[in-house]
Amino acid sequence: MSDPWGGRRGPATRSRTDRMPAQRDAEPGGARPPGGRAATRAASRQRGRPAPRRRARPVRKGRRVLRIAGLCLALLVLGTAGVGWWFYEHLNGNIQSFSLDGKGGAEKADAFGRTPINILVMGSDGRTSKADCKLGGGCSQTGVQTGSGNADVEMVVHISADRSNATVMSIPRDTMTNVPACTDDADHTSTGGYYGQINSALQYGPACQVATVHQLTGIPIDHFVKLDFSGVVKMSDAVGGVSVCVSDNVYDTYSHLKLSKGAHTLKGQAALEFVRSRHGFGDGSDLGRTVSQHIFLGAMIRKFKSAGTLTDPSAVYGLADAATKALTVDDGLGSVKKLIALAADVNKVPTKRMTFATMQTAPDPSNSDRVVVGTGAKSLFSSIADDQSLTTGSGKKSVAAKASASPTAASVPASQIAVTVQNGTDITGRASEVQQALIDQGFNSGTTTANAASSATTTTLTYGTGQKAEAQTAAKALGLPTSHLEQGTGTGLTLVIGADWPSGTSFPSGGSSGSSADTKAAVSNAHAQTADQAKTCAKVSPYKTVALNGVAMTPAQAYAAASTTPDSDD
Structure with missing residues (x-):
């Protein structure tokens, strides 16, 4: 017969009386001595015989198993809690954060008390570690650099108050604007303000870059996320690679991106080469690069939201560990709990309602290599500031303004x-x-x-x-x-x-x-696309934007001429 834990049952348990020696009814030759057991033991000693001892109770097997199981369970609980706490503290310890000091303004709640989220995502070109020097180059004479570098990637990520839609607006790094007076709390570098290239504001700290974008656009920005070269590598590796497509053979001899026409899954340095390439796509300027970056980011978001990624414990650990090591954030996002909450908000937005757009620009009258805010940009800024979606419920482009706030009050002269x-x-x-x-x-x-x-x-x-x-x-x-x-x-x-x-x-x-802002004007000439467009390929530049052995050529021509150079994803 089996016991409740699956083992064979031992001998039947004795009754209480069976576990004690039988009592003697009387001493030989007479009646039982008075006085009970004490008297009996005394009488036995008088006859030179040892007193009978009470036998110890045998421990039941079932109780022994319960004790062992309980001990194991306790150790398991303590061990799991310890590992969980270590993991949580480990991730929190990875995060580097800075205060914004209110320099980006503050979002206002809608009529239902819900608040939008606006985040400035910055990609730094700083070579502040040996890993960044190896990936980005340029450190042979300077060595590992100090400071924040320049914000060569700037994206305003807007998540609507009702979490039904999102807009990601890229600001080209060559945009000229007014940089306000700033002081970097980290190294106390300061400026009294100047007119210059927008990406240079990061040299005075992340809060200065946020203040500069806020001043240019009027969009309240209450958070920032900054990552460097090695951060892009870590994130792309953590998701198991990012799937992208290029319209033709491409070899950007500056970023070293080399891919054949068609689809590719990029990891590590290949992913970094793709997002850094400005000579390989579009017209060879920073404008073409923003579009290819949107393709990359859309693919990464689709990977994040895929069931395989979010349900695989090892993948989730890898993502969390990579993200916390790769990102510098503001205090409002400076914990694992807050980053998880942000990820949950992003996950609520369908990919068909995530719109990517590039700020409309015009040539800078005083410098043909720079740009200024162009026609339609103010409508794009206002649509974000006013929490308007650039897509309809079906994911199509919104061609009519749709107010999300309460009705307008009667006008007063x-x-x-x-x-x-x-x-x-x-x-x-x-x-x-x-x-x-x-x-x-x-x-x-x-x-x-x-x-x-x-x-x-x-x-x-x-x-x-x-x-x-x-x-x-x-x-x-x-x-x-x-x-x-x-x-x-x-x-x-x-x-x-x-x-x-x-x-x-x-x-x-x-x-x-x-x-409401004119959403039709907001997306006009903004290269708008949504995150669900998986089949969109990055347009390889048809112009002679690269050079090989001192000869100018198109990226496709460079690919053919560099047959011995391995592709980035080899």
Whole structure:
């Protein structure tokens, strides 16, 4: 017969009386001595015989098994908890984070109390480790470098308040703009502000890069994620490679990307070569590179969201370990718990409703190798700032604006509105300039000026209870997006001009209060595509954008001429 744990049962357990020696009814030759067991033992000693001993109870086998099982379970629980705690602490220890100090503004909740998420994703060209020097080159004379480098990749990732859609907008690294006054908290490098290439702001810390993008676009940015060359390698390896497609044979002799026409799965250095290639795709400039990066990122997102990746414990560990080692983030994302929550929010958005776009540009009049904000860019900025989707529910491009906020309040004539304009910048005369512009547009002559109590990074228009309509009228006149309006506890309208509005009488991000951005204009000439487009190939440049042995040629010609050079995915 088997016991409950599967083993054979031992001999039958004795009854309680069976476990004790039988009592003697009486001593020989007489009645039982009085006094019970003590008397019996005494009588035995008197006759020179040892007193009978009580036998120890045998331990039941079932109880012994239970004790062993319980001990094993306890050790297992403690061991699992210990490993889990070690793993959690290990991942948290990988993360490097910095404070934004509010330099990117703050998102506003929608009518239902839900808040969008805006993250600036930066790819640094810094060679700050031996691994980065090996991957990126350029360290033969300088050695391992210090500082943050330049943000050669800049993407504003917007996740809508209701988590139904997302927009990823790339800003070309060659864009010229105003960089505000910044100080890097890490090494105390500072600037008083200048007009220059947008990617250079990272030299003054991640918060400065965030402030620069916020000032250019008017989009509140409350988080950042930065990764370097080795970070791209780690992430692509952790997902088991990223599937991409190229429209023709390509050999970028600068990034060293070499691939034959068709589909490829890229890992490690090959993945880095693909995302760094600017001479292999499009017109050979940074504009073509942003499109190929969108193809790569869309493929990586599809891999992240695939069932095979998310249900494989070893793959999940690899992803978590690689991500925490590869990324530098702001304090708001500086823990495993927060990164997991962010991943969960991204996972809620269907790939068909994730739109990739590149900021529209125009040639810089003073430098043909640089660009400035072009037609349509302000609509793209406003659509993101106003939390508008660039796709419909079916994933098709949105051609009509669709407001996500509460209905617009009734308009109030400008003549009935007075605004207190405060200068929150270090630029003399800004408040007077904007004040005069408002009066010229018919606002009440009671519109006054003052200095703000402290410097302001972000321009805000604060209004009192019941004065939202007045604020919307003023915001529309100034081109100020609704995301810059705040309800205060006092009365009247107070406009604080921040560092994101250094000049002019119309807010640089464009937009309009009380109405939605033109989403058709937002995606026009923005190379828009969605993350579910798995069959899209990166367009290899037809121009002579590379050189081999001093001879200019197209990437396809270079591929044919370099037959002895192995392909990147060999």
